[in-house]
Amino acid sequence: MFTIHRDAARDADAAFNRLALRVHAVQRANNPVLRRYWDAVSDGQPVAWDEIPPVPVRAFRDMPIVSGTAEVIFRTSGTTGGGAGGGGGNARRGEHHVASLELYRAAARDNYRRHLFAGAPALRLISLVPNPADVPDSSLATMAGFISREREVARTVWAFDPESGVDVAAVREAVASPPPPPILLLTTAFALVQLLDALAHSPLPLPHGSRVMETGGFKGRAAEVDRSTLHRRVHGTLGVPESHIVNEYGMTEMLSQAYDCVAGQGPPAGERVHRFPPWVRTRALDPADLSPLPPGRPGLLAHFDLANAASVCHLLTEDYGSVTADGGVRLLGRAPGAALRGCSLAAEAFLRMTGAA
Amino acid sequence: MTPSGAVREPTGAGEALAGRLTDAWVLPPGIPAPDAYDRLRAGDLPVRHPTRDALDADTLISALRDAHLGLAAIPTAGMVRILGGAAEALTRELDRADLRDIAANGRLSAAMARAVVEGMALSWTTAALDHLVRAEFPDPRMLGGFVAETGGREGAADEAAPGVRDDAGEPGQPARAAAAAAPRRYVRAAAPAVTLHFGAGSVPGVTVTSMIRALLVRSAVLVKPGAGDIALTVRFARLLHRADPRLARAVAVQYWPGGAPEWDGWERDLVRAADQVVVYGGDGAIESVRARAPASTRVIEHPHRIGVAIVDARAPGPDDADAPPGDATVPGSDLLARAAQATARAAALFEQRGCVSTHLVLLVGGEAAASAFCAELADGLAALETELPPGPRTPAEMSSLHQIRGRLAMKGAALGTAATGSWTVILASAEAFEPIDGRSVWVVPVDGLEPCRELLAPLSPVLQTIGLAGFDGSRAAALAEDLVAIGATRIVPLDQVPFPAADWLHDGARPLRELVRWSELR
Numbered sequence: 111m112f113t114i115h116r117d118a119a120r121d122a123d124a125a126f127n128r129l130a131l132r133v134h135a136v137q138r139a140n141n142p143v144l145r146r147y148w149d150a151v152s153d154g155q156p157v158a159w160d161e162i163p164p165v166p167v168r169a170f171r172d173m174p175i176v177s178g179t180a181e182v183i184f185r186t187s188g189t190t191g192g193g194a195g196g197g198g199g200n201a202r203r204g205e206h207h208v209a210s211l212e213l214y215r216a217a218a219r220d221n222y223r224r225h226l227f228a229g230a231p232a233l234r235l236i237s238l239v240p241n242p243a244d245v246p247d248s249s250l251a252t253m254a255g256f257i258s259r260e261r262e263v264a265r266t267v268w269a270f271d272p273e274s275g276v277d278v279a280a281v282r283e284a285v286a287s288p289p290p291p292p293i294l295l296l297t298t299a300f301a302l303v304q305l306l307d308a309l310a311h312s313p314l315p316l317p318h319g320s321r322v323m324e325t326g327g328f329k330g331r332a333a334e335v336d337r338s339t340l341h342r343r344v345h346g347t348l349g350v351p352e353s354h355i356v357n358e359y360g361m362t363e364m365l366s367q368a369y370d371c372v373a374g375q376g377p378p379a380g381e382r383v384h385r386f387p388p389w390v391r392t393r394a395l396d397p398a399d400l401s402p403l404p405p406g407r408p409g410l411l412a413h414f415d416l417a418n419a420a421s422v423c424h425l426l427t428e429d430y431g432s433v434t435a436d437g438g439v440r441l442l443g444r445a446p447g448a449a450l451r452g453c454s455l456a457a458e459a460f461l462r463m464t465g466a467a
Numbered sequence: 468m469t470p471s472g473a474v475r476e477p478t479g480a481g482e483a484l485a486g487r488l489t490d491a492w493v494l495p496p497g498i499p500a501p502d503a504y505d506r507l508r509a510g511d512l513p514v515r516h517p518t519r520d521a522l523d524a525d526t527l528i529s530a531l532r533d534a535h536l537g538l539a540a541i542p543t544a545g546m547v548r549i550l551g552g553a554a555e556a557l558t559r560e561l562d563r564a565d566l567r568d569i570a571a572n573g574r575l576s577a578a579m580a581r582a583v584v585e586g587m588a589l590s591w592t593t594a595a596l597d598h599l600v601r602a603e604f605p606d607p608r609m610l611g612g613f614v615a616e617t618g619g620r621e622g623a624a625d626e627a628a629p630g631v632r633d634d635a636g637e638p639g640q641p642a643r644a645a646a647a648a649a650p651r652r653y654v655r656a657a658a659p660a661v662t663l664h665f666g667a668g669s670v671p672g673v674t675v676t677s678m679i680r681a682l683l684v685r686s687a688v689l690v691k692p693g694a695g696d697i698a699l700t701v702r703f704a705r706l707l708h709r710a711d712p713r714l715a716r717a718v719a720v721q722y723w724p725g726g727a728p729e730w731d732g733w734e735r736d737l738v739r740a741a742d743q744v745v746v747y748g749g750d751g752a753i754e755s756v757r758a759r760a761p762a763s764t765r766v767i768e769h770p771h772r773i774g775v776a777i778v779d780a781r782a783p784g785p786d787d788a789d790a791p792p793g794d795a796t797v798p799g800s801d802l803l804a805r806a807a808q809a810t811a812r813a814a815a816l817f818e819q820r821g822c823v824s825t826h827l828v829l830l831v832g833g834e835a836a837a838s839a840f841c842a843e844l845a846d847g848l849a850a851l852e853t854e855l856p857p858g859p860r861t862p863a864e865m866s867s868l869h870q871i872r873g874r875l876a877m878k879g880a881a882l883g884t885a886a887t888g889s890w891t892v893i894l895a896s897a898e899a900f901e902p903i904d905g906r907s908v909w910v911v912p913v914d915g916l917e918p919c920r921e922l923l924a925p926l927s928p929v930l931q932t933i934g935l936a937g938f939d940g941s942r943a944a945a946l947a948e949d950l951v952a953i954g955a956t957r958i959v960p961l962d963q964v965p966f967p968a969a970d971w972l973h974d975g976a977r978p979l980r981e982l983v984r985w986s987e988l989r
Contacts, residue, residue, distance in 0.1 A: 164875035
């Protein structure tokens with residue numbers, strides 16, 4: 111049995127490697143900027159996917175990274191750097207050119223269905239993620255649109271306005287409406303905190319079997335709440351147990367997502383590991399020299415997402431975490447340790463001053 | 468957190484130094500010692516500071532205001548001696564453990580901490596402070612009483628106003644035979660009673676300089692050091708307390724986590740109560756103080772700045788008869804090598820965190836010269852890794868560096884980088900420029916001086932120091948006129964960039980004169 115598993119894993123690795131090198135060859139041939147980059151930072155032709163130098167996610171803010179034709183362009187929310195989702199800020203928005211919406215849907219669908227729909231033949235969707243009709247260039251909103259069209263979703267209430275924030279009244283009304291199916295609350299962590307604050311004195315228990323998918327950290331926001339605290343608040347206010355709260359890790363620059371549990375089976379927050387679909391590989395890299403770190407050692411996360419066919423697959427994020435021996439990802443947030451400042455101008459301030467941000 | 472007294476030996480490049488637990492306050496005698504503390508890590512230095520409830524802002528400001536009267540009785544020469552003596556004792560008495568604390572606090576290597584403190588201390592000596600006072604006030608007695616001003620030359624007359632006290636606190640002497648012209652008026656430079664200082668993040672010595680300036684003009688000081696400048700500031704304040712009881716009553720240091728919600732009321736109270744505020748910092752810190760200060764309170768701002776170098780590789784050759792003997796601007800490859808060494812030092816000192824630090828070099832002379840300069844600069848930075856090892860860098864800092872290095876490579880910039888990640892040389896166009904933390908220098912080839920002006924114009928609001936190499940006196944003077952027009956406030960030979968003289972016109976202002984209120988008597 112063990113041998114069979116090991117062989118299967120080896121086969122999967124080989125298949126991943128073949129595909130990765132093929133996609134890399136296409137991206138290299140089609141994108142002179144990437145070609146120049148790889149020529150500048152590497153010694154020769156890679157023979158394995160992890161020899162392909164990752165592209166810094168901030169590069170998406172500098173220039174379009176297009177390797178072929180793109181049907182849609184997603185734009186970042188302006189957070190400082192890619193990864194770990196939500197938040198705002200003043201930074202220049204990055205662009206991710208995506209080959210097709212269908213590719214994005216295919217990359218996202220199996221994973222969100224498996225992690226969010228488990229044990230629920232029917233769901234009502236309350237989305238604190240904006241309606242994709244309002245923000246068509248948001249990858250997260252587009253995914254919310256995919257989810258809303260799934261057959262299990264009986265009804266969708268869009269309860270977040272990009273201008274005014276969470277529509278608490280709409281949430282209340284949706285929860286109170288008669289159809290019995292449990293609710294899937296789709297939300298950014300920031301919007302979730304807004305909702306919990308608004309309901310602080312009047313809890314709003316969701317029906318049994320309801321679940322919450324929250325995404326994004328709190329980058330650029332004043333409040334920073336750890337996940338255990340957030341889970342306790344969700345349970346206290348919405349009645350959704352921790353086992354039914356799922357964190358999604360994704361970023362505009364990447365078509366695939368990772369989830370930290372299957373709804374209804376979630377362990378305590380501190381024990382969770384994010385799982386990508388099999389067409390994504392993640393490494394933790396030493397912050398000093400970007401050399402790969404062994405399982406369990408935290409470093410800068412680099413993801414290789416085969417779904418990023420029309421842009422670039424291998425991404426160096428600013429997120430910090432470790433990988434497990436079986437390919438899971440333990441997220442630790444942004445790389446720790448704020449940059450030390452003296453009285454010299456910082457890049458962000460400079461870019462604001464020159465209008466480049 | 469490292470227990471008090473547990474100090475490791477200095478480590479090599481990039482490794483963290485652990486400092487000793489440091490009390491981040493020095494309070495005047497009579498102010499009750501705090502009885503409750505919070506602990507935090509300032510850089511790699513464990514620090515404790517009083518809790519919010521352990522101190523009363525009004526009591527502290529009142530005590531300092533009373534002490535201001537004692538300061539006023541110290542003559543200028545005496546104050547110079549006290550401050551210079553304390554500063555000289557500071558550098559003389561610094562032992563290895565002290566340096567480790569300062570290094571850990573600023574997350575510098577011990578060698579860098581020593582170089583920074585010793586360099587900064589050149590402007591704190593008795594001689595330097597004496598020069599500073601005389602440069603600012605031709606007749607320093609105006610700090611203690613009215614002095615005559617004749618013909619528009621304030622302080623030029625050697626005459627104190629009758630009946631007013633002179634700088635030594637003694638009644639003015641009868642007018643001597645003065646200059647030919649009768650006094651037009653009498654002028655007096657008086658310091659506000661209490662100056663509140665908000666120090667900058669992590670350049671050791673910036674806060675000490677700020678304290679010294681205020682004390683020279685006899686203003687009592689309440690200092691919040693930058694988080695990375697606690698260790699040195701506290702040591703200096705203790706030396707001042709030891710040096711003179713009048714200063715002990717007039718000098719207070721207190722660190723608190725700036726911007727923390729629980730300290731908001733404290734900050735508001737202090738800014739409202741102080742007579743004058745000096746603030747170093749980024750846009751947020753300065754705007755915060757500006758918003759809280761009453762309209763009648765003077766706020767002296769030192770926002771973040773950027774330093775630039777202009778190197779003219781077309782300077783006349785060594786055989787050129789017009790080349791001044793011994794001029795630092797030796798032409799050709801020697802010029803490039805020397806300019807590159809000076810740039811490397813200007814970038815490495817303070818780990819590029821100083822307002823004077825050189826981030827951008829405009830290399831006049833074309834691509835080939837720029838490439839040669841970059842090679843020399845890379846060699847210089849590599850050599851400094853041994854002489855002045857870099858401090859430890861956080862994962863966030865390294866992440867930021869990897870991101871920008873990758874972005875620059877995608878833009879086609881030529882990069883020279885240390886394997887250790889400690890320095891980066893970037894040869895690129897000016898359009899791509901943005902400041903980078905750490906020892907990172909941009910080199911932009913330009914065809915002549917006119918493009919320099921155009922390229923620097925967008926930096927005008929934050930421009931400060933411009934180091935020059937390859938310019939003789941007359942060309943430097945001509946260029947300086949243009950640089951002044953776009954905002955430069957300090958134009959110096961490149962090798963003088965890192966450590967300004969005591970009397971430098973900091974951010975375009977007179978360092979002592981901006982701290983005083985002028986009064987006239989006609």
